[in-house]
Amino acid sequence: MTSTLVSFLAQDSPNPLGGPIPMMVIMVVMFYFLLIRPQQKQRKELQARIDSLKVGDRVITTAGIHALVHNLKEKTVTLKVAEGTMIEFDKHAIASVHKKESKSTAPAEKA
Structure with missing residues (x-):
């Protein structure tokens, strides 16, 4: 039985890799490429948007x-x-x- 086990383990597996x-x-x-890189890219884009914040921009916090x-x-x-409520x-x-939205990119009103 031991020789059968040793011969089984000694065989080369046909693994192509x-x-x-x-x-x-x-x-x-x-x-x-599927998990880490896209998440890093997403983090960089959010950081760029946060760095370019201006007064009047609408934001959503992590608390919703x-x-x-x-x-x-x-x-x-x-x-x-809200009116009079600053956090x-x-x-x-x-x-x-x-x-x-700037005035030049705002959609035109229909008459």
Whole structure:
């Protein structure tokens, strides 16, 4: 029985990739291109939008609060939630930014 087990383990497997090491390398590369890289790109885009915040932009915080940017500081932003209600948030708490439409990009009204 031991000789049968040894001969079974000694046989070369017909793995076209050559073994477990190349398979692990392929898995790491797949994870990078399918998960890590898109997430890094998304983070960079959000950071660029946060860096270009201006007074009057509409934002949504990570807590789900919809507000207008009222004042900007180096690390914080003051948001106008309702008339007379201002809340100061850390800039990292902003989940999405909707830029204020300029007059040239606003859709024309129908008569």
